[in-house]
Amino acid sequence: xxxxxxxxxxTSALPPTLADVAERAGVSRQTVSNAxxxxxxxRADTLxxxxxxxxxxxxxxxxxxxxxxxxxxxxxxxxxxxxxEGTADxxxxxxxxxxxxxSREAGYHVLLFTGDxxxxxxxxxxxxxxxxxxxxxxxxxxxxxxxxxxxxxRRAPFVAFGxxxxxxxxxxxxxxxxxxxxxxxxxxxxxxxxxxxIAWIGWRKDSxxxxxxxxxxxxxxxxxxLPTSGLASRVEDTVASGREASEVLLDExxxxxxxxxxxxxxxxxxxxxxxxxxxxGDDVAVVGFDDSQVAQVVRPGLSSVRQPLEDVAVEIVx
Amino acid sequence: xxxxxxxxxxTSALPPTLADVAERAGVSRQTVSNAxxxxxxxRADTLxxxxxxxxxxxxxxxxxxxxxxxxxxxxxxxxxxxxxEGTADxxxxxxxxxxxxxSREAGYHVLLFTGDxxxxxxxxxxxxxxxxxxxxxxxxxxxxxxxxxxxxxRRAPFVAFGxxxxxxxxxxxxxxxxxxxxxxxxxxxxxxxxxxxIAWIGWRKDSxxxxxxxxxxxxxxxxxxLPTSGLASRVEDTVASGREASEVLLDExxxxxxxxxxxxxxxxxxxxxxxxxxxxGDDVAVVGFDDSQVAQVVRPGLSSVRQPLEDVAVEIVx
DNA sequence: TGTCGGACTTGGAACGATCAAGAGGTGGCG
DNA sequence: CGCCACCTCTTGATCGTTCCAAGTCCGACA
Numbered sequence: 001x002x003x004x005x006x007x008x009x010x011t012s013a014l015p016p017t018l019a020d021v022a023e024r025a026g027v028s029r030q031t032v033s034n035a036x037x038x039x040x041x042x043r044a045d046t047l048x049x050x051x052x053x054x055x056x057x058x059x060x061x062x063x064x065x066x067x068x069x070x071x072x073x074x075x076x077x078x079x080x081x082x083x084x085e086g087t088a089d090x091x092x093x094x095x096x097x098x099x100x101x102x103s104r105e106a107g108y109h110v111l112l113f114t115g116d117x118x119x120x121x122x123x124x125x126x127x128x129x130x131x132x133x134x135x136x137x138x139x140x141x142x143x144x145x146x147x148x149x150x151x152x153x154r155r156a157p158f159v160a161f162g163x164x165x166x167x168x169x170x171x172x173x174x175x176x177x178x179x180x181x182x183x184x185x186x187x188x189x190x191x192x193x194x195x196x197x198i199a200w201i202g203w204r205k206d207s208x209x210x211x212x213x214x215x216x217x218x219x220x221x222x223x224x225x226l227p228t229s230g231l232a233s234r235v236e237d238t239v240a241s242g243r244e245a246s247e248v249l250l251d252e253x254x255x256x257x258x259x260x261x262x263x264x265x266x267x268x269x270x271x272x273x274x275x276x277x278x279x280x281g282d283d284v285a286v287v288g289f290d291d292s293q294v295a296q297v298v299r300p301g302l303s304s305v306r307q308p309l310e311d312v313a314v315e316i317v318x
Numbered sequence: 319x320x321x322x323x324x325x326x327x328x329t330s331a332l333p334p335t336l337a338d339v340a341e342r343a344g345v346s347r348q349t350v351s352n353a354x355x356x357x358x359x360x361r362a363d364t365l366x367x368x369x370x371x372x373x374x375x376x377x378x379x380x381x382x383x384x385x386x387x388x389x390x391x392x393x394x395x396x397x398x399x400x401x402x403e404g405t406a407d408x409x410x411x412x413x414x415x416x417x418x419x420x421s422r423e424a425g426y427h428v429l430l431f432t433g434d435x436x437x438x439x440x441x442x443x444x445x446x447x448x449x450x451x452x453x454x455x456x457x458x459x460x461x462x463x464x465x466x467x468x469x470x471x472r473r474a475p476f477v478a479f480g481x482x483x484x485x486x487x488x489x490x491x492x493x494x495x496x497x498x499x500x501x502x503x504x505x506x507x508x509x510x511x512x513x514x515x516i517a518w519i520g521w522r523k524d525s526x527x528x529x530x531x532x533x534x535x536x537x538x539x540x541x542x543x544l545p546t547s548g549l550a551s552r553v554e555d556t557v558a559s560g561r562e563a564s565e566v567l568l569d570e571x572x573x574x575x576x577x578x579x580x581x582x583x584x585x586x587x588x589x590x591x592x593x594x595x596x597x598x599g600d601d602v603a604v605v606g607f608d609d610s611q612v613a614q615v616v617r618p619g620l621s622s623v624r625q626p627l628e629d630v631a632v633e634i635v636x
Numbered sequence: 637t638g639t640c641g642g643a644c645t646t647g648g649a650a651c652g653a654t655c656a657a658g659a660g661g662t663g664g665c666g
Numbered sequence: 667c668g669c670c671a672c673c674t675c676t677t678g679a680t681c682g683t684t685c686c687a688a689g690t691c692c693g694a695c696a
Contacts, residue, residue: 065652
């Protein structure tokens with residue numbers, strides 16, 4: 001099932017160093033270094049001459065040397081999970097991408113690593129002790145977040161993606177999508193469009209995140225003076241659950257719109273509507289959560305803004 | 319839509335160095351270095367003493383210093399794409415994960431970077447010149463692969479994930495999933511189970527990959543002495559296309575099984591079967607490609623073995 | 637007893653960058 | 667004219683590791 005073609009390795013010429021540039025420009029090493037890091041310190045004509053030499057030689061500072069001296073790797077560690085069955089996590093995908101993008105703009109790169117799935121701490125230690133990364137972005141916080149305390153103890157800078165629900169006293173930096181605000185704004189949007197019977201399909205009550213998102217829907221409805229009883233359903237996060245829940249809700253409460261705690265559930269709703277010959281958006285509006293496929297097809301969608309996370313990551317490191 | 323909590327940075331104690339270990343063990347720096355890299359050179363008792371000191375202090379070699387000296391970063395660069403609309407690429411997800419995993423076992427880490435989507439070369443250059451990575455894994459070869467030639471010119475080690483269809487003379491190392499063999503084996507599997515009218519839903523004729531996969535189905539059918547005319551359909555890679563194609567095929571050729579060039583198409587087939595009240599697997603078998611959701615639900619699925627890619631990546635670097 | 641070889645250890649010099657402090661020139665001001 | 671401040675640039679040291687060549691120790695052998 002796999003096709004392969006191999007070739008031998010080849011040697012390459014050494015890249016130019018600071019000293020090479022210095023010689024070509026007729027200045028000292030330090031001057032070149034300043035030209036790169038503190039251009040203000042140089043006289044205009046000298047700066048120009050050095051920059052020309054840099055361009056001529058195609059010089060770029062050697063990462064390892066700079067890291068050694070400055071004690072900073074300009075790398076951000078990100079531990080990724082074992083891929084779960086069939087769960088192509090679009091949210092994580094997008095998050096990783098925008099993290100990489102923003103990090104790059106701030107002069108950082110993202111280093112991936114894995115660890116024993118049963119040990120939420122494994123992997124972090126080695127990278128930290130070998131000063132391979134400057135900071136971490138912790139995303140695997142689905143079950144508590146022992147990493148936070150552990151990293152805090154070691155004075156390792158990090159940002160968590162995900163609120164410390166189980167420990168409100170946590171002092172570490174974190175960023176999270178404000179589910180309540182998101183669902184509230186989505187519900188408002190539907191209200192503005194004239195919908196009055198807006199149903200909620202969310203996760204079971206023991207899900208903090210689910211209840212948080214639900215509260216947004218609930219608040220918007222209450223503030224609009226609309227009833228919510230009979231319009232909410234709490235189920236497992238599967239497409240089938242979403243389909244079943246929406247069938248029941250349609251039969252018993254006849255809503256004209258659905259707000260769902262996830263795109264998975266929304267997918268189930270779409271399925272139901274499809275089976276009943278109802279047109280999505282026209283007959284019944286559907287809103288998912290996470291801005292993946294569904295949310296993009298069906299307006300209004302929720303945008304899970306995550307940009308700030310990277311900004312914070314950068315700030316922390318600074 | 320975003321909740322944030324920030325904290326200030328804190329200073330941390332410096333990690334132990336080689337010299338610290340040497341002092342504690344009562345030996346010189348070089349001896350410690352040997353204990354780590356060439357244990358054979360040391361007398362047994364000395365080695366033990368050094369190892370004890372290493373353990374006591376929790377010493378781990380400083381990455382930057384080692385990189386500087388050995389001219390190797392032990393990092394593998396991987397350029398990731400802008401996330402396409404709603405396309406949670408499960409294949410890429412899994413690939414990245416197993417790449418990270420295997421790299422780790424070989425003492426490497428994966429560095430993510432992005433680049434201008436319109437310029438397939440951007441991003442590579444900087445990392446190369448700053449000696450930030452030892453090698454690349456090139457995956458964005460959907461439209462030709464100018465990276466290969468470019469990297470070759472610069473003597474940069476790399477492995478491509480994806481065959482050089484457009485340039486059979488390419489000499490670089492590459493790995494690819496053998497689509498023909500995969501589809502052939504899947505088709506055989508269905509034949510063994512008694513199916514005789516096995517349909518093909520694939521991509522349009524100008525897709526080299528699509529035609530490659532199709533040839534596998536075709537070969538298996540021909541070798542089984544079964545007809546293929548009227549059983550093949552070539553469409554766009556969308557769920558809707560898969561649904562429509564399967565409807566037409568069911569009406570006109572009444573197949574008992576489908577082999578699809580992608581899971582997206584297979585998804586469409588499932589949709590059709592669902593609408594017609596046919597049970598997947600029992601009434602009609604469906605096989606997707608890429609081992610994502612569908613393939614896992616519906617047996618037999620295709621497993622896209624990609625393990626070898628990482629092995630090759632490691633070999634190249636060595 | 638002297639010396640030779642092998643096993644093991646040692647100090648010094650890289651790697652390529654930045655930091656700290658000093659040197660040379662220019663100008664202002666008393 | 668002399669002093670000092672200022673701007674600009676250079677020199678030497680340093681980050682933590684590995685490479686290199688030389689050093690020490692010990693028993694063996696003549």
